[in-house]
Amino acid sequence: MTGASPPPTQPAAVTAFLRGLERRARLLAQVQAGDPASAARALDVAARVFTADAGQWPLAQWPRQYWRLLLSVPAMRQPGTAPASLLPGIARLAPAPRAAILLHLVAGLDDADAAAALGIDVDAYQARIRDALPRDPLGQPDVDVWRAWRAASQRALDALPEATTVAGTAAPANAAPDAPRNTDDHNRHRRRLRWLWLGVVLCAAALVATFLLHPRSRALLDEWRNPVHVTPLPPADAPQARFDAGDPALHPDLALLQAPADLRLARELPLLAWLAAENATAAQTTDTDANGPAATPIVAAAPGAATTPDVSTLPQRLQAWDRLPPWTRAAQRGAWAEWQALTDAERTTLRAAAARFDALPLDQQRALRDRYAQLPFDAHRGWHLGPRLGRDWPRIGALFAFVAPDERTALLGLLRQATPVDLEALARLAQTTPPEDRAALRRDLLAQAPAQRTAWLQARLKR
Incomplete structure (x- = not known):
């Protein structure tokens, strides 16, 4: 009996293609399958099927067809968990959105090829990515989380070691040695090489002679032979300033970190706007209802003053801020932007409302927060715009939602x-x-x- 025949040698183009995307495929398979052994088997199966069928597809379709084959392996559809060191944020997702995100961030496919690899249209593919992202305070997909996933994917690719062989390929174990060349053919080949080298030498000599005989070339040689006088430059002046990456003045969120009191108010803006509007309504009722019982404001009046930048503990706040998760920083930036969009008069009103609210006992504060939490969703969105627009938002919101x-x-x-x-x-x-x-x-x-x-x-x- 004879042993099993070795697998046929792959075409050079297929081998080069598989080797070019080996690192990306290995990372995607490990994160998607959640098990290195399952990932290795899936890579081997996909490579062997692709090698057998690659000839029936145009070269431009090879990426989408390879990733389609890899993701069709049953191990790639299991709700596994990747190792903690490999993209844990993406690995926690369900298999379908996890595959959609990995095709873009790891495989590097555009939306059309990624959708084709998953067997869905482009709109459905984009919807999978949007649904996989957490939401910011405005209800939109959090782009900071997307940037963090993209950076983590690139770091994981850079840290992944090179593979010694491409999955699905193997060199024949018993390859026969090259047959000895015919002696006459070998001598004829050597004579051709000698004539070829002789032609190269003659061409080089002709090029050098042309250069030396040309007047412009001789002028360049004369300039090259002339001595060059070198005069040292005076020492450079000391720089007026140097870039310091740790300088707080260069921090992109310096404005909100310099005003921690205002940042706290910005995070409570909807509640404070509602309290201010309720107090204004109670005050108007008191002025107009002369014969009836006087309406009582939600909170007694108290002054509110603008805050000044607090730089005493700024370095500590900068360090604490940079340690926050990206989605937490994004939420606070959104609240700060809403606070800055208010007028000075509105900010003064909200500072006064905050001072009144802080002066209340804790049980009254909890009762007011419970009342605010019971408001409908449209009303909550309106109070983000301040006390004046928040009061009218339920009536005009349909035009501007x-x-x-x-x-x-x-x-x-x-x-x-x-x-x-x-x-x-x-x-x-x-x-x-x-x-x-x-x-x-x-x-x-x-x-x-x-x-x-x-x-x-x-x-x-x-x-």
């Missing part, structure tokens, strides 16, 4: 400048304007000069 990013700043400025008459007109338009016409209404409203907006809104109501 979904706006283009390039319109958001302009619309917020318009609403903060709106008079009570304008807000009442916008509330009526929010009830009567169909959803498909709201974007056109917002564009027309932004096109009006500030002095003409009230008249334009009233004319729009009469249509």
